[in-house]
Amino acid sequence: MSGRSTWTTFWRTVCGRAYPRVIGAQRERSWVFFEILLPLLQVTAYVFIYRAIQAPPEFLGFVVLGGAMSAYWLNVLWSMASQLYWEKETGNLELYIVAPTSRMAILLGMALGGMFQTTLRAVAIITIGSLLFRVPMTVTNVPVLLGVFLTTLVALYGLGMMLSSLFLLFGREAWHFSNLLQEPVSLVSGFYFPVRALGQVIAAAASALPITLGLDAMRQLLFPSMMENLRFLSADVELGILAGSAVLFLVLAHRALAHFEKLARREGRLTVRGQ
């Protein structure tokens, strides 16, 4: 195949795999409702905890932002990491493997579609949460905020692409592992409180997850006065680390996909269903 036609196939695959997430998912309105409602219920409960203990209003903003970013983490877990497991269960994985295209293009399409789909939910959560709880946000530097947000997403979905290769080997445990990675990650990444409260050592370890640094940096840029004494690292340093993580996770995802696909083929796990 010529270089040009390889690229054409790559991008057509990316678009083809992103399509059901960008267009198809919007057709199921009830899912849009549930995907906004469920994080909002959690966010609301945590907002009332802070209200009960008379926390400063910025903490309500921490919760709303954490709730919005949790939508991305849930999307990475359930629609990236576990996706190849679902595809195996529904019989699509074989079709992906025999299709004359790059598996990275399929993962990239899933990631881009997932980002778009989740951004609609996250925007809804932030808008409803901010209006409902009157969150006092001050955007100090829009370009840096956008940069942090986008770099966090690239790193996060790179991690998701890497995990999806690992999950190729999983049977039923894929579901359990995704389930397991919800609350513990909410805890160590500081979804509902500044991560510094966990102590420097745990916060540093949790920085391996891009969402930890992304959240801390975004909070600094949205609630500068409150975060002055609560920040983990400065937003600039966090942005630099996030950029490095983004590249690292994409490279690792590429290698992991090749390695685990080979392993899954050898062990005959690509077509095993109902495990």
Add this chain to the structure above:
Amino acid sequence: MPSDRRFRETLRSFRVATWLGWQIESNWADPFVFAIYSLVKPLAGALILVFMYAAIAKGGVNSPLFPAVFVGNAMFIYVPAVLAGISWTIIDDREHYGMLKYVYTAPVSVFAYLVGRGVAKAAVATVAVVVTLLLGTLALSVPIRLAGIDWLLILGALVSGCAMLSLFGILLGGVTLVTARHNYGVGEAVAGGLYLLCGVVFPLETLPLWLEVVGRGLPITYWIEAVRRALLGAGSPAFNGLSNGALLGVVVGSTVVLAGLAVGTFRLAERRARARGLLDMQTMY
């Protein structure tokens, strides 16, 4: 069918479903990994509250609100496990394993089967609740003392509470039987709503009045209050006017009402599912 035979069949269905539920819950990993899995999630949930308090509240976890909040959160582990777990059985058996139709063709009591599957989830939840409460008592000064526990109240609350949650689960199971693409979110949405409305992690009076009224109308609110009183010796000031007996009465009374509602709804949904061919539906969602 003679009543003693029906009873034996119900018992057998319950026993086998409990065993099956336990296998499905646990045999995907070795016991060590399974034990970690069962504990890490609820403990992480409890620690989120701890750090929220530590970050803000004057006195951190020594805040007077904290013990009630911690116990409420620990007991709430039962709610998604039993309530959403039972309704999830319908989805799991129908969509994932494709065996719900075989349950219906076998000489099995469906209610006993669903409750049996819920028991396995409740067993895992019980371990998580106990470990969470131990963490609170040993590491966070939550004042639970063995000598101070009202054993009669806690026993009554646990038995009636688990029965109530099972019936809620059957009710949701009925809804799940006749829904296609919405069923995945139903259990989670209901559990999430109850977490917010029942004053689990903050005093009920923190809610706006109209939501507080809704919360007061939910039996799980009274169940959690009863457990708090049994373990801590005191509950929320919002329920000072109710004696322990009255609290338990509300929970038992609601359970009786719910029994009729749950069984009726499930039977109705079951008839509809049979008529519309939904018992072996595969939506591929």
